[in-house]
Amino acid sequence: MVFGSFTPEAFAFGFFTILTLGGAYGVAMNTNLVRGAVWLIVSLFGVAGFLALLSAGFLAAVQVLVYIGAIGILFTFAVMLTRSMTNVNQRFNQQWWISLLVSALLFILLIVGVIIPVWGNQSPADMSPTIANTTDLGVALVTGGGFVLPFEVASLLLTAAIIGAILIAREDEE
Amino acid sequence: MESRSTPNQFLRLGITLVILAVIGGGLIALLNGITGQACLNNLSSCLTNNGWNPGIAGFVPILLGVLGVATFPLLVTILLIWVERKFAARIQDRIGPNRVGPFGLIQPLADVLKLLTKEDITPTGADKPIYNLAPPFMVASVLLIWAVVPFTPYHYGVDLEIGAIYFVAVASIATLAVIMGGWASNNKYALLGAFRTVALLVSYEIPLAMALLVPVLLAGSMSMVGIVEAQGAMWFMFMAPIATLLFFISSQAEVGRAPFDLIEAESELIAGFNIEYSGMKFAMFFAGEFMHVFTNGVLMAILFTGGWWGPFAYEAPLLGFFYLMIKSSFWYFISLWVRNSLPRFRVDQVMNLNWKILVPISILNLIMMALMLRIALGFEQSAGIVVTDFFSALPRTGFLLIGNVVVLVVVWLWLGRQGRQQRQLEEMNRFSVTATGD
């Protein structure tokens, strides 16, 4: 990205940054859990914008479909299961300092990773000249030399998720 | 007053509809001609040559294109209000709106004027920001679908490579609007209605997307433009009738129309999640619904009945647009017919129909289509057929139709067995009840 000149991409990048970070701030600071869920969706939408900006259209659509359309709804359902959802004053979590430490460490690690090329020096010239599209993704998913094993394992994982959900939700009726 | 309609009246109604469609089509084509893809490039370079900032000059045509594409469904919706009321009236052996203008055609405008002057009541205790955001979101989720709709071979908002999944994704935003509106109203009925609606909407998204996978499979493309172009030889409706039916049923459920109208179960939930809305905000929920029904017609036309394909569509794009509108109207009227004829399902029946019937059928159908397509591709390869026109597409269509028949037979036997078991169970229950009752 070129700094100094005002490109539409830079503008969009700034806009999505505000959405993502602002949404995350709203989630963390809201005492009303449902509003928190709405802020979460704003934040997730910002991430979808980033993906579109990176020309990863499929992932952007998936972000909207799965995270906003499904996980957002699931969060709202989950919030409705709690008591006092509109006014959370107590802090139930006693280990907040651990999470603070971990997130601070992660943040520092990411900053370092961005400034110093820890994961190898990749300039834009090193990137493949062909832009892979969604068809290439499909080919990679189901060819023997590609990612067919992770593809099937993903299915197994999803199956396990359903079994787990049913076991947890219906234990009271045994 | 004589309520039975004479054939003459029907004829006049039909002629008026055709004239309206032509006028509307002409206007839209003009609009698209001004802001269409080919002119976009000219406009932007033209502005740059006249000393505009290149960034802004590139932005202006995009803005105009968006406005053109987004205004079209909004304008159509105003007409749809009249069509919907008139159609429902005819089915119920009434006349419908006939006072304001010829055939009551100006009625929607009168409705809009009335709605504009209605007081907007916000209930006490409502969560105002969320409450106000829900109606525009509802409309937006439908409007956004139109970005990828190919109107003619040359005119479309944008040809996204991932068009099919894009439309499912933006349509799922409606779910969010429902839950936001229902929760923010601070009303138990609204919240209960919202929860039911969301459960319905998310459930029917599964067979919808499963049925959508079949056109993607057959076209080898996810872009709406690509899917339409792939139907030049044969419409997908004839290759995959079961997928067509599944998509139609689930899209009917997605708009919450009868028999899936739990959204507005007046007798149970006093209108569901939108009960506390009034005035223009309430109207927006309904505008979104009306627009969604027609949008579903357009999607059916694009995905299964060849979109703008028809004689001379390439030579005269306006004709292509006309074909698309005819096909969409066909599906739209079937949707209205179903809506006005069938009674409402109970909430548990809706869930059973989805998870125990539609989802298994859609999975079976997808597998069968994939298998038959593989066999058809192998056959075409060995026989040296390249699918280019109607006759060369016949073998593939034949194979896929065989697959459909197999699915149909399996489903028929399976449902029949299930029905028998259920009847036996009920019979046994009845006996045991009488035995203990004595």
Added chain:
Amino acid sequence: MTNVLNEWAFIGVFFLLAPLLPSLPIAIAALISPRKPNAIKQATYECGLETVGDTWVQFKVQYYVFGLIFLVFDVEMVFLFPWALAYQQLDFFAFAAGLLFIFLLTDALFYAWGKNALEWS
């Protein structure tokens, strides 16, 4: 490359405008409609009875279960779309891989069915 971003610029502008267009009539209505609020008019409408207790109460866990099952199938769809897209370029192995993938998830559906998790009560 620029072409792809142009497409997304269109979508981006559309996303900004789509909620604004329906907001326009709402704004106009807000300008010209009368505004005479009073307590009874603004009361929560629950069939003529006065509302009892807090609306935002705890909800059934069942909705959550349906939400979870939906989420799993949604993610499945995300995997199946690229598969369907590339299907015609691939061989029989791709069909087998897709079949196994779908089969594993159908298993989960039948498990949920057998455990009566799909019953609406």
